[in-house]
Amino acid sequence: MPAPEQRRIIFRHIDEAGYTPDLACYVRNGGYEVLRKSVQRKPDELIDEVKKSGLRGRGGAGFPSGLKFSFVDRKSGKPIYLIVNADESEPGTFKDRYILHKDPHQLLEGIMITCFANRVERTYIYIRGEFPEGAKILERAIAEARAANFVGPDILGTGYGCEIYVHRGAGAYICGEETGLIESLEGKRAYPRIKPPYFPAVLGLYQCPTIVNNVETLCHVKHIADMGGDAYARIGTPNNTGTRILCVSGHVRRPGYYEFEVGKVTMGQLLHEVCGGPLPGRTFKAVIPGGSSAKVLRFGERFKGKRKVGAEMVEYDWGVEDIPMDFDSLAMIGSMGGSGGVIVMDDSVSMVEALGNINAFYSHESCGQCTPCREGTLWMKKITGRMVHGEARPEDGALLRSIADQIAGTGPGPTGRTICAFGEACAWPTQSFVAKFADEFKGYAESKGAPRPEGAPELV
């Protein structure tokens, strides 16, 4: 089947010639009309629209956004905060940066509608330190919006007010973890909090109820408020509604960002048709479907089982190319949709080196708070580093896997051994690389291993 066309809802104007990030351009294209309509409605109605829409978070966890709004503690009387997670640090992901740099007002409108719906009076946009230009663009956009009363103490004359502040990060991946972000925002080291009891919806920023949402997710809220939750739910596939932006990088002819209805494009359609297939003379070897934390898929792997389609259980027998790019299918075959960062590797890549690169990233970014992740990430990095430098042993693959299992367990989902999901994020790559490319890991000992010097002590 040929690939469907992209459906650019969020990225409608991203590549448009002459589209600029200023307010005038946004308003010319119908901007803030949805906000105007939304502030005339009851806040709970808007939350219902989001629930009906089936919107799931686009930051990586895919948590239903309507459900997240419903968890907020409105009884304690504490102020409710919204935090926009613009930390975009998941390797392979580069969608939020374009929203921030090229269409910031879409984000602001989505923020304001979300704030109005949830009775939030203060929003913080936590933007990664590596986006200095993006922070400036946001500040300008907020100033413009404030001047037009789209942001500020009295929005569009309704008496409802909300302020937005931009807070810059300083280069840590763990500041993208929601409670790590909150700690960083409070001025402390970004140590994620234990849950229970520190669920952000109850005890978040300054121990007040807090909603933390990804940039893209909040943009979707604007479109849901515009077309209605039911209409949005008809886009995409059941339980995986709307569109999502896929970021394809690596060994394809046309890497880049592509916005599709969720579940309507398969991996094969995406990589071969949309992205032009492998580079000349090469074949696809592996793909990571959802940011480096997702489990890798090996081309040639088969996935078999039964899944629910409509009211029936239907058998499936998929190769990697057949997997629909939606949250549930990717989770079902043992990986995840994650942040939509699709990283493609062809047959020129050594999987051991690739894993070494990934392990180096996670060991560098581990916050160091809890034992398994802190010690395990660096240990795994040291092993793959040693292997890549010629001192691999046949049992190293199994050892890596055992360490990863010790950090994050062997369950399909989070297993609670660490404080936050970073444990799973650093373990899943190792578990999947070693499991699916065991031959390469074993082979390293034979082919790449340098001979041990005369008289060198035995490695135990």
Place this chain on the structure above:
Amino acid sequence: MSPPLPADLITVNIDGREVSVPKGTNVIEAAARLGVDVPHYCYHPKLSVVGNCRMCLIEMGMPAIDPATKAPVIDPTTGRQRINWSPKPTIACATTASPGLHIRTKSPMVRDCQEGVMEFLLINHPLDCPICDQAGECKLQEQSTGYGRGYSRFIEQKNVKPKRTLLGPRVMLDDERCILCSRCIRFSKEVAGDDVLGFTDRGSYSTLTCYPGRRLENNYSLNTVDICPVGALTSTDFRFKMRVWFLRQTNSIDTESSAGANTVVWSREGAVYRITPRDNGAVNDTWMADSGRALYKEIRSPGRLDAVRVNGAESTLDLAAKAAGEIFAGGGVAVVGSGRGSVEEQFLTRKLAQALGAPAWLVSRVGEGDGILVSADRNPNVRGALVTGLVDELPRARLDALAAAIDSGKVAAVVSVGEDLVAAGLTEAQLGRVSVVYLGTHANPTSAAARVAIPTLTVFEKNGTLVNQQFRIQRFAKAVPGADGGVDDLVALARLVAAAGAPAPGADIGSLWAAIASEVPVLSGVSYASIPDTGLLLDASRWSGLAFAEGASLHYRPSLPAQKEAAHV
């Protein structure tokens, strides 16, 4: 059917056994009540919960309830309510008891978690055991033996971090040994009120350090050494001095102030090596001040009196008692007791004063309380003197009444139990005008001028009790034999009482307490042996009108606002 529990007790099931605990108890504490050990590092009962070591992971389950009917789901094989065991482990320190909570601490999943965490803690841990002070009391040693895998799979290079760094005058830090449990950081912030420690760098390179330009030098810095589960933080005073398994532990009390922190004195073959706090949830939790720990140094400090002297010449106790008797016979005797003496000594001092018809005073020592465990009253046992009736009112810093009595000729002799009269306001001339009988541990102008000087014992060398600011009577025990020449205070006082012509009720704690219990109203029915290790609160109503100097501190609220002026004068 068992009777319903009091409203705030919750029953949980740990490894198949039930235990009822107060609301808010976490699983580590609940398990401890059953004698079940849940290994942990970062959890401490007196500090906030952070859940970062992950050693206390256990399996939990809740009783299954049908979501539609809310009825319990019964397991057909056992006939009992089915327990839904969570597939994920959970940390015991952050799990509070809830009705029906089921816990497994020994399942394969738990063992796998424990072995995993132990392995991770050991991979970068230096092989310092042979030279590390913590050996023998190291949580890492204990828990790797009890819960670890027993062999290592790590062949890479271990992390290198700063070793033997002086964080402050009393604390040495070895960053490689640190397991980043953050107990020291939380203690400094939450208990000592001195936020001086923190982590720097990230991930496995995280390193404990003092904030830039700061030192760990507050008066509670050594508590971080106590609570450090490994040998990362060690005491500079104790460094390399003795292996802990050779040391004998004796319960004692910190005599630095009336806070009465409970302590343990560690000694071997007659020498004291260190003092650490003893857990008393009603007095000092698990803390004590650094200044109190240094007190053992007075045992061998210069100026320690080492021989009974009569008129300056070495003599015997018998001759000294005889000489004292002659002084007493001359009349006009005054007694200066000590707020640092034990209840038993103060009881005998009162007997002496009664036998001589002598007025009795104490000397006060009041400083600035620190709001934690060093109270404003630096005498540990003024209340003992009140309880035994040695004095009726709070002492003053200067013995002006005594000085006046000396000047007027009313007083010709003074028995001083451990107090330097010159420091208490007497002039050299006034001191010269009286015959002094001195009992004490160290030399001072009064002991030099004394006609009879009897060297006595420090708190580490004798048994007794002290009454702290809460009016709690607490026992201290003899840790080391008395210094050369020292005479047990009770023996010396009994001899003086006899020399004053009164029958002494015996110099051993047992027979003395028979007399104390019958003569001191607040202590009636109490025996030395019956006082619990955590002390016994006494009825203080008789002294509720006195303006005690202490302000609020850990586990203490004054009943009246402190009126320092009256006590200072």
